[in-house]
Amino acid sequence: MAGKQKMIKGFLTATLLLALLLQAGCAFKDIDKRTFVVGIGIDPSEKVKNGFRVTLKLAKPIGNVKQESTPTYAYISHDADTVAVAIHEMETRVDTVLDFGHNRIIVMNKELLTKDLDTFMDAFTRRGDIQMICFVAVAAKTSEEVVRFEPTIEAPASIALYNYFDNTGTESPYVVTTFLYEFRREVLGKGKDTVLPIIGVDKDNQEFHVTKSIVLKWGAKPVELTAEETKYYNSLVNKAVGFSYKIEEDSMFLVLNVTEVKFKYKIVLNEGDPRIDMKIGIVGNVGESSQRLSGKSLKKYDKLAAEEIQKKTMALLTKLQENNVDPFGFGLHYRATRLSRKGLDKEWEERIYPEIKFNVKVDVELQSTGAVE
Amino acid sequence: MTEQQAPPLLNELSKKFKPSDDVVQTPLQIKGQCAFLFYVRTVVDGDKLQQTVIKPFFEMASEEDYASYILSLPNQIEIPEIDKLLMLISAGAVIVAIDNQLCLLELRLVKNNEVQETTMEPTIHGPQKGLSEDIGTTINLIRQRYHRASLKVEDIIIDDASNIAVSLLYDSDRVDPEVLKKIKKELGNLKTPLFQSGGELQHFLNKSKFTLFPTAMVTERPDRIVYNLVAGKIVIAIDGSPNVIVVPVIFFDFMASMEDNYHVSAISGFTILLRYLGLFMCIVLPSLYIAMTSYNPEILRIELALTVAGSRIGVPYPSFIEVIFMLLFMELLTEASMRLPKAVSGTATTVGGLILGTAATEAALTSTIMVIIISAVAISTFVIPINEMSFAVRVVRLLLIIYTSLFGMVGLLIGFLGIIMFMANKDSLGTPYLKIPWKSKTNELEGGQ
Numbered sequence: 001m002a003g004k005q006k007m008i009k010g011f012l013t014a015t016l017l018l019a020l021l022l023q024a025g026c027a028f029k030d031i032d033k034r035t036f037v038v039g040i041g042i043d044p045s046e047k048v049k050n051g052f053r054v055t056l057k058l059a060k061p062i063g064n065v066k067q068e069s070t071p072t073y074a075y076i077s078h079d080a081d082t083v084a085v086a087i088h089e090m091e092t093r094v095d096t097v098l099d100f101g102h103n104r105i106i107v108m109n110k111e112l113l114t115k116d117l118d119t120f121m122d123a124f125t126r127r128g129d130i131q132m133i134c135f136v137a138v139a140a141k142t143s144e145e146v147v148r149f150e151p152t153i154e155a156p157a158s159i160a161l162y163n164y165f166d167n168t169g170t171e172s173p174y175v176v177t178t179f180l181y182e183f184r185r186e187v188l189g190k191g192k193d194t195v196l197p198i199i200g201v202d203k204d205n206q207e208f209h210v211t212k213s214i215v216l217k218w219g220a221k222p223v224e225l226t227a228e229e230t231k232y233y234n235s236l237v238n239k240a241v242g243f244s245y246k247i248e249e250d251s252m253f254l255v256l257n258v259t260e261v262k263f264k265y266k267i268v269l270n271e272g273d274p275r276i277d278m279k280i281g282i283v284g285n286v287g288e289s290s291q292r293l294s295g296k297s298l299k300k301y302d303k304l305a306a307e308e309i310q311k312k313t314m315a316l317l318t319k320l321q322e323n324n325v326d327p328f329g330f331g332l333h334y335r336a337t338r339l340s341r342k343g344l345d346k347e348w349e350e351r352i353y354p355e356i357k358f359n360v361k362v363d364v365e366l367q368s369t370g371a372v373e
Numbered sequence: 374m375t376e377q378q379a380p381p382l383l384n385e386l387s388k389k390f391k392p393s394d395d396v397v398q399t400p401l402q403i404k405g406q407c408a409f410l411f412y413v414r415t416v417v418d419g420d421k422l423q424q425t426v427i428k429p430f431f432e433m434a435s436e437e438d439y440a441s442y443i444l445s446l447p448n449q450i451e452i453p454e455i456d457k458l459l460m461l462i463s464a465g466a467v468i469v470a471i472d473n474q475l476c477l478l479e480l481r482l483v484k485n486n487e488v489q490e491t492t493m494e495p496t497i498h499g500p501q502k503g504l505s506e507d508i509g510t511t512i513n514l515i516r517q518r519y520h521r522a523s524l525k526v527e528d529i530i531i532d533d534a535s536n537i538a539v540s541l542l543y544d545s546d547r548v549d550p551e552v553l554k555k556i557k558k559e560l561g562n563l564k565t566p567l568f569q570s571g572g573e574l575q576h577f578l579n580k581s582k583f584t585l586f587p588t589a590m591v592t593e594r595p596d597r598i599v600y601n602l603v604a605g606k607i608v609i610a611i612d613g614s615p616n617v618i619v620v621p622v623i624f625f626d627f628m629a630s631m632e633d634n635y636h637v638s639a640i641s642g643f644t645i646l647l648r649y650l651g652l653f654m655c656i657v658l659p660s661l662y663i664a665m666t667s668y669n670p671e672i673l674r675i676e677l678a679l680t681v682a683g684s685r686i687g688v689p690y691p692s693f694i695e696v697i698f699m700l701l702f703m704e705l706l707t708e709a710s711m712r713l714p715k716a717v718s719g720t721a722t723t724v725g726g727l728i729l730g731t732a733a734t735e736a737a738l739t740s741t742i743m744v745i746i747i748s749a750v751a752i753s754t755f756v757i758p759i760n761e762m763s764f765a766v767r768v769v770r771l772l773l774i775i776y777t778s779l780f781g782m783v784g785l786l787i788g789f790l791g792i793i794m795f796m797a798n799k800d801s802l803g804t805p806y807l808k809i810p811w812k813s814k815t816n817e818l819e820g821g822q
Binding site: 018028029030031032034036038059061062099101102104129131157158159162 | 665666667668669670671675676678679680681682683685686688691692775778
């Protein structure tokens with residue numbers, strides 16, 4: 001009997017404990033009690049001195065995605081003297097919990113890049129729910145404008161800015177991608193300077209413009225790269241392909257479609273002047289031409305293309321060198337392949353890099369004329 | 374001519390059986406020859422009795438001739454002590470007394486000896502007939518598929534109210550003697566007032582009070598039985614049950630279908646993969662829904678997170694109540710369609726399908742995603758080939774839901790680990806339950822244990 005009583009007692013306790021499950025606790029937050037933040041923009045504040053204006057893009061839950069014709073987002077902006085305070089104060093302006101778990105883009109104002117960059121960046125890297133795989137970008141004008149902008153092409157439940165920077169959407173050599181972890185590492189570390197995409201807004205055509213980029217060296221003035229320079233940088237460092245080079249010769253022109261890029265370099269210090277030997281290999285085919293091309297003369301076009309590309313690469317490298325920024329990470333390479341000693345990075349930065357010569361060799365290999373004969 | 378007295382044993386027996394009306398004690402008499410019959414009318418084959426016992430009596434020249442005729446009959450058995458004798462008579466034995474000499478003949482009338490269709494473990498290829506409810510027919514079916522002298526059939530007397538016939542079948546060349554000894558001891562120690570089916574016996578063989586996973590397999594397929602006999606396992610057959618029990622078993626036995634042996638390797642490999650995927654899905658999916666919607670929505674893709682959030686608009690209860698509610702409905706539906714007569718079960722599933730399908734979402738009781746998950750779970754539960762395991766999985770699922778609603782994703786992982794640890798700790802008659810059979814099929818069949 002005692003055993004039975006014990007069993008009944010145990011059963012009752014279990015049921016009572018299970019009944020506690022009905023009381024949803026504090027950690028338990030259903031998905032409909034959360035508001036997903038899908039974009040953060042930071043601008044310098046006009047109201048608060050030395051403060052920030054933080055803009056959040058919030059996704060509204062949609063009952064039926066397919067029936068929704070327009071994107072359903074809400075936006076809030078708030079001014080405060082730090083980013084963390086602004087976010088906390090914004091929590092009072094929304095009825096549900098702000099969930100940063102799905103945020104994948106942080107847009108910064110250009111002015112902030114020179115200011116105390118590390119303080120507000122800290123707010124993001126310290127917050128556990130902001131993922132380090134966030135994309136970091138710079139707004140052409142203000143980040144509020146970028147975050148609040150809804151291009152016509154944007155579909156419901158699909159965020160246009162995410163599609164730009166992860167490789168599931170568009171893959172263009174004009175778009176550079178920098179993650180938050182990279183950004184932090186490259187800004188605070190030495191030897192490599194970070195490259196951030198610049199997001200512009202074209203109000204007339206209702207679209208984003210992501211072509212240019214900016215090279216950021218902490219404490220120095222940022223260097224803006226043109227669309228063309230961004231393309232060259234991106235194709236070399238990130239092996240971005242799917243672009244074309246136009247080559248003109250006399251009266252004809254032809255356009256190369258690049259399908260593969262190889263890039264290798266070596267820092268040579270012990271043979272005369274310090275120099276960097278660079279080898280670029282490009283594989284592709286002819287995408288457009290003003291004349292009928294013969295397969296036999298492909299070698300000739302190879303050479304033409306190589307010369308053109310060599311010139312442009314040299315121009316990019318010299319520009320970067322003149323501005324004393326190093327997004328290729330030559331400095332990092334140098335430090336990683338030398339025995340560590342005091343002043344190693346200073347030596348590179350102040351003595352070697354400003355003087356170094358570039359020796360670029362380009363190899364273009366056209367696989368076909370691109371036409372069916 | 375004086376009338377002969379019936380032997381005292383018969384009188385004693387008839388006293389024991391009184392006042393049953395179907396007990397017959399009758400003398401056979403012709404010209405000074407005399408014999409007595411004692412039997413229970415309702416369990417004895419009357420035709421056979423007439424042909425082999427009564428008719429020859431009147432055709433024989435003398436009592437001695439008749440006695441030697443009776444003693445040479447193939448179904449003659451030795452007379453045991455009184456307790457067992459009573460049991461045999463009630464099972465259909467006939468006592469023939471000739472001149473104070475007693476013979477016992479087995480003339481059982483068995484009506485339930487038809488071979489049944491396989492219903493629990495149907496296959497497309499492979500034998501379509503299962504076993505029979507009569508133990509004699511069952512053993513016959515097994516012996517007819519396994520012609521070897523080493524196949525032993527041992528009758529076990531179990532001390533319960535019904536004195537039901539239980540037989541142990543094994544291949545003495547292949548069986549592990551330790552396991553055999555253990556199972557015999559277990560069956561000898563069985564302290565149960567009554568048991569009537571294979572499933573019940575396997576329940577009693579489990580010593581602990583609370584068991585989650587079956588440690589003996591109940592099967593109805595003769596091909597699976599023979600496969601297991603060859604692999605050195607022991608089969609327990611019970612009279613009146615169309616299933617037999619196979620011991621010892623490991624977890625992975627429950628995930629094997631006999632169909633796997635009848636297909637080409639690519640197809641059976643694919644189906645095995647599908648089955649394990651189904652197992653994993655039906656255990657984890659409901660809990661995963663809770664973990665993802667209520668604790669860690671960042672695991673989902675943004676599109677899915679927004680859709681889930683959208684489809685939960687207006688759902689009044691938290692996600693785990695939603696899951697438990699829908700699972701409960703599904704379990705009720707499964708249970709109802711199993712127990713109902715076949716004519717009605719169609720209606721039950723249709724009505725249930727309507728509720729689970731669209732009405733529940735339209736009434737905003739659950740989200741649409743939930744309906745998809747529940748149907749995926751329901752379907753994948755049925756992929757598990759042995760029923761006992763799919764029942765066990767249904768319970769495991771609930772435990773995981775409790776863990777997950779308390780501790781989120783971490784709870785799901787810890788609960789899952791806990792289940793694996795629980796299984797690793799378990800054994801079936803000394804064989805570790807999670808033993809991974811690193812053996813090819815041919816090795817398994819050749820080497821026994």
